[in-house]
Structure formats: structure tokens, C-alpha cells
Amino acid sequence: MKVLNKNTDYAVRALLSLAGSQGVYMSAKTIATEQDIPYQFLRRLLQELIRHRLVVSREGASGGFMLKRDPDGIGLRELIEIFQGPVQVSECLFRKKLCLNRARCVLRHQILRIEQVVRDEFEKITIGSLLRDLADAGREHGTFPLNHSAPAECSHH
Amino acid sequence: MKVLNKNTDYAVRALLSLAGSQGVYMSAKTIATEQDIPYQFLRRLLQELIRHRLVVSREGASGGFMLKRDPDGIGLRELIEIFQGPVQVSECLFRKKLCLNRARCVLRHQILRIEQVVRDEFEKITIGSLLRDLADAGREHGTFPLNHSAPAECSHH
DNA sequence: TTAATTGATACTAAATCAGTATCAGTTAGG
């Protein structure tokens, strides 16, 4: 069960780049290089973020993208909902044969409760909090946050 | 973001049928009819459940399947892990360019923490608890649990 | 004028999901 797909994954990283250099327009190319995201893929994501008013853009030469909202107000939940649809445990676990009354269904209540817990947890992780964590980690290691020459690849979990 | 796929969905319902008639062997055909699950699909799921020692089977005429473990010990988490792989938020949200030190990675800690919360929540929902909920709902409405002639379809969320 | 950039789509390959089909082996019951 993988929770985050590439869309959300890349969107988070792109937003971290944008949040890391607020006030200036950053081109898709720069972000793609910085975060190692496929360029055309990223461009589609950025359009989606514009549609949802998280970022603004400027066209033409030396144009680019800029974060519009407060990084602390952008939670992982919102991003998941934009790129993967609403957090939903199951369409309906117990249809016809089992479910006796939708309105009073105990099972449905359990499912809805767990959906709420999951949503709340994702809500807590914001672009702002991630950025601060990165900065802390960077200070600890004597490097700048979003440093381009970072050590060894991480492949794990 | 849909959390449960058809495998898990059907497996839960099949296990509810088995838990509802413990001590006797129940054929795949009976379960399929009772829970409205595609027959051949269900047979594959049951084989998987046997491999994981949740149920046992008897071959031949009047053979079938029987629950082997305590329904209260079978959590949604275990079923998700059997049919959808380990609960995992993201392969790795912040590779090379961003992640400075895997072992001390703050971001990784956040991700691991949320994974734990999700796992715990699913752990709490067991076949036993669901069965009791169904029984309660049934009593409230004056029908038996797992009653075959249940009212209207439920399609929602 | 032109090179760099965004806006908007259309396209593709691979993986996953949901479901079907087939055949061999086992067993209860007549």
C-alpha cells in the first residue's frame, strides 16, 4: 500500500524549492534540475498548482513560478487531495448483502473515523514544517538547506 | 487516494462469512454467493489466506474452508499487508539532492511516524470487532447478522 | 528579432487491478 504517488511526491519537492526562494520567480527548468524531477512532468504539476492557486506564474523570458500561499498553510493533506483525490478508505466495504442501513451503519462510522485520523495526520505535515526540518538538518551537518551537493543517495524504508 | 483495493475488500467479507459460521467447512461457492464476490477471484484470495495460515481447507466433495485463527486477532492491517504490501507512505520523498543523512533524517522520522499511526488505526479494526458491529446492527433492525435478504444497496462515501 | 519561458494538450509504455478460464487432483456418497 503506497500512500503517495509521484505527483504528490514531486509536488512537495517543487513547493519546497519555491518556498526556499520566496519573492522571486523560479523557472520550471531550475526546479526540475534542483529536485531531479522530469521536466515536462513537473510543468503539468505546476499548472495544476496554479489552478489551485498555490502558486502564480509569469510568462515569457525570465518568467517562472512563485509561491502564493503561506508555506505553513500548505499541508500534505491538501496536496494529496489535489493529486490523488479525496482520502478515502474504501468505496464501500459492505454492500447490499451485508449493510443493513446506511445511515446508522456502524462499519461506516469506523471507516469514516479512520479516514479522519489519516487526514488529520497529513494535515500536520506542511511545506513550512518540512522546510524548517530541512534547515535544521542542514545546520547540523554544516550545509545549507536545499544544498545541491548533498551526500550519498538514500534508497530505503 | 483509495486505501483498500478489491482484494482486501473481498478478503474481509469472506473472513466475516467464515467467522460467522465457525467449526464447519464452508465452500468457496457459498461464500461467493453470500458476499457477492466473483467466484474465481475469491478462490485465489482463499488460497492466499491459506498460505498465510488464516484459514484451513478440506478438499473434495463437501469440502471447503474454515477460519483457523481468532477473529479478534485478525486486523485490517494484516490483511492490507497480505494483499497490498506493507503500509508505506512513500518510497522516499527526499532523495539525493535533498536528503542529507539518511540515519538522522528528520523528514524520514515524520514519515515513519505517520506510517505507524496509520498502521495502528488499521490494527484496531479486526474481523471480530466488525462481526460484533454487524450483529449489533442486525439486532437493532430485527434481522440476523449476515442476513441474506438485506435491504437496499448502499453506494456512497 | 529571438531565445527563454509558460499554457495547453495529446500521446505512449509499463504496471497494476479486476476478473475469467482451464485443468489436474481429492473425496463423500451412491
Add this chain to the structure above:
DNA sequence: CCTAACTGATACTGATTTAGTATCAATTAA
């Protein structure tokens, strides 16, 4: 001992989703 009702195992199919690519038009700074 036959046979119908089962499980065991596996191969196949079509639809959808995922991840990534390609293209072309419009905009703008230099």
C-alpha cells in the same frame, strides 16, 4: 468404483492508472 462437488495451481485477458514524453502556440525580456 463412479461421479459430482469440491480445492490447488496457474495462465490469460481487458480496463484503468501511473509515470513519463512530445509538440505547438503564446508571451516577454533583452
